[in-house]
Amino acid sequence: MDASLRQPLAAPVIPIGADAGTGPVLRALAADAVAAVALQGVSWGPKGQDDILTDISFAVPVGQIVAVCGANGAGKSSLLRLIYRHHAPRRGEVRLMGQDLWKMGADAAARQVAAVLQDTPGELDLTVRQIVALGRLPHRRGWGAGFARPEAGAAVEAALERMDLAALADRRFATLSGGERQRAMVARALAQEPRVIVLDEPTNHLDIRHQLDLLHLLRGLGLTVIASLHDLTLAAGFADRVLVLHGGRLFADGPPAAALDEAVLAEAFRVRAVVDRSGPRPRFSFHL
Numbered sequence: 421m422d423a424s425l426r427q428p429l430a431a432p433v434i435p436i437g438a439d440a441g442t443g444p445v446l447r448a449l450a451a452d453a454v455a456a457v458a459l460q461g462v463s464w465g466p467k468g469q470d471d472i473l474t475d476i477s478f479a480v481p482v483g484q485i486v487a488v489c490g491a492n493g494a495g496k497s498s499l500l501r502l503i504y505r506h507h508a509p510r511r512g513e514v515r516l517m518g519q520d521l522w523k524m525g526a527d528a529a530a531r532q533v534a535a536v537l538q539d540t541p542g543e544l545d546l547t548v549r550q551i552v553a554l555g556r557l558p559h560r561r562g563w564g565a566g567f568a569r570p571e572a573g574a575a576v577e578a579a580l581e582r583m584d585l586a587a588l589a590d591r592r593f594a595t596l597s598g599g600e601r602q603r604a605m606v607a608r609a610l611a612q613e614p615r616v617i618v619l620d621e622p623t624n625h626l627d628i629r630h631q632l633d634l635l636h637l638l639r640g641l642g643l644t645v646i647a648s649l650h651d652l653t654l655a656a657g658f659a660d661r662v663l664v665l666h667g668g669r670l671f672a673d674g675p676p677a678a679a680l681d682e683a684v685l686a687e688a689f690r691v692r693a694v695v696d697r698s699g700p701r702p703r704f705s706f707h708l
């Protein structure tokens with residue numbers, strides 16, 4: 421494998437804030453921009469156990485669309501949990517819009533970063549509209565007061581509309597299909613009006629039309645998007661940049677054609693891959 425792919429390469433490395441420390445990612449930074457998300461030397465593992473993620477550093481510019489790829493158990497969900505403030509790093513630092521994620525409150529973080537997760541609680545006895553309205557929670561002032569404000573209702577209705585859920589808004593969430601639930605969870609994230617949206621396998625449960633629709637919509641939001649994806653063809657078609665995790669380390673980082681080359685795929689996924697580069701985006705075929 422091209423040795424340069426082992427380190428963050430073509431994707432721009434940008435500052436994570438004026439007071440941002442001195443690690444190699446930070447020293448290489450241009451002067452003025454603030455990264456939407458930046459990790460510097462981050463390691464994480466469950467309490468009392470070895471690291472699952474080791475020494476991860478990258479910075480995501482505002483508005484970039486990033487796919488996180490890697491084999492089962494490579495650490496994709498764990499990495500996303502660090503970004504949406506579910507896991508605190510064991511070492512290193514996670515910054516959101518230039519601020520240390522763990523020095524801001526949970527609500528302040530949730531006003532900036534929304535997460536769409538793989539397993540949605542189907543047993544909740546709430547309607548789709550009520551589920552989507554939960555996205556307004558970080559914006560409430562005092563107990564529940566934010567829900568009553570007209571802009572809260574408008575954000576919820578806009579999110580329902582955007583995810584093509586208006587007709588299902590009064591249905592009980594528990595009665596939805598897997599794909600409809602997934603769209604409702606994306607609508608909840610949109611109602612949150614975040615700057616960064618993190619999605620763990622967002623195309624799970626979606627038929628091919630809804631997969632393409634969702635990725636197209638995510639690209640059109642004008643937000644910073646970080647999504648784990650198993651389907652490398654979708655990742656290559658959707659993302660500006662691909663992070664490949666392997667054994668809990670950042671193994672490749674770059675535009676799809678560079679980060680998803682044959683040598684990376686052979687090592688990170690233990691498959692032989694043929695990459696067809698004849699079109700605008702790479703296409704893959706795989707063999708054992």
Ligand SMILES: Nc1ncnc2c1ncn2[C@@H]1O[C@H](COP(=O)(O)OP(=O)(O)OP(=O)(O)O)[C@@H](O)[C@H]1O
Binds near residue numbers: 472490493497498
């Ligand atoms: N809280 C935890 N306690 C113990 N082990 C954990 C914990 N969280 C993750 N792991 C382990 O860390 C490794 C990485 O898990 P993670 O869910 O991040 O991988 P992934 O790349 O998202 O995998 P997949 O593609 O299968 O969803 C796995 O071996 C998993 O079992």
